[in-house]
Amino acid sequence: AQKVTQAQTEISVVEKEDVTLDCVYETRDTTYYLFWYKQPPSGELVFLIRRNSFDEQNEISGRYSWNFQKSTSSFNFTITASQVVDSAVYFCALSDHRDDKIIFGKGTRLHILP
Amino acid sequence: EADIYQTPRYLVIGTGKKITLECSQTMGHDKMYWYQQDPGMELHLIHYSYGVNSTEKGDLSSESTVSRIRTEHFPLTLESARPSHTSQYLCASSEGGSSGIKRELFFGEGSRLTVL
Numbered sequence: 127a128q129k130v131t132q133a134q135t136e137i138s139v140v141e142k143e144d145v146t147l148d149c150v151y152e153t154r155d156t157t158y159y160l161f162w163y164k165q166p167p168s169g170e171l172v173f174l175i176r177r178n179s180f181d182e183q184n185e186i187s188g189r190y191s192w193n194f195q196k197s198t199s200s201f202n203f204t205i206t207a208s209q210v211v212d213s214a215v216y217f218c219a220l221s222d223h224r225d226d227k228i229i230f231g232k233g234t235r236l237h238i239l240p
Numbered sequence: 241e242a243d244i245y246q247t248p249r250y251l252v253i254g255t256g257k258k259i260t261l262e263c264s265q266t267m268g269h270d271k272m273y274w275y276q277q278d279p280g281m282e283l284h285l286i287h288y289s290y291g292v293n294s295t296e297k298g299d300l301s302s303e304s305t306v307s308r309i310r311t312e313h314f315p316l317t318l319e320s321a322r323p324s325h326t327s328q329y330l331c332a333s334s335e336g337g338s339s340g341i342k343r344e345l346f347f348g349e350g351s352r353l354t355v356l
Contacts, residue, residue: 161344170348173344215281230275233283
């Protein structure tokens with residue numbers, strides 16, 4: 127069975143600090159896909175990144191970076207030099223090769239304090 | 241930018257009323273989904289569709305029903321709304337995906353339903 131665990135329910139940091147959001151997943155498949163989404167107060171989920179299980183390269187996009195480690199089944203997300211606009215709920219998600227359902231973690235609510 | 245639209249954004253109705261939440265996408269995506277989001281943020285898949293005339297129930301049991309008569313349209317209906325149906329409903333779509341590549345979901349802004 128698939129499962130995504132985001133152990134951090136809520137995090138608060140002061141602006142300009144770095145923050146890492148943790149994501150641990152479970153799947154029996156060797157082929158799977160991992161995602162991160164951002165949900166700002168407006169409510170719409172915004173896609174941030176997709177990773178397949180064969181690509182363990184870490185990725186950096188501006189202030190955002192992702193660390194994928196199959197050995198620990200983790201796909202962590204780091205925001206460097208956080209800004210108030212980063213305040214949102216962030217979801218990690220998993221989809222395996224066999225079906226088209228995407229399973230979401232429970233989300234981490236991030237507060238960036240000015 | 242994703243082109244997926246949900247209406248209404250907000251709806252307050254009385255118990256026993258029939259409601260339909262509309263979802264339309266202009267991207268020609270084959271796959272569409274309905275998620276229910278509870279106040280604790282968690283997202284639960286309640287319905288999905290692989291294409292026209294295809295509908296499947298998701299992981300969370302729901303009294304709602306869906307239809308997929310046209311590729312771009314995936315409405316969700318509650319025949320008799322109850323207070324327990326109060327929630328945020330999010331519609332999403334994705335490409336069919338060639339060679340088994342999983343594509344990301346594009347989400348609408350959501351419909352917040354309150355049943356009194």
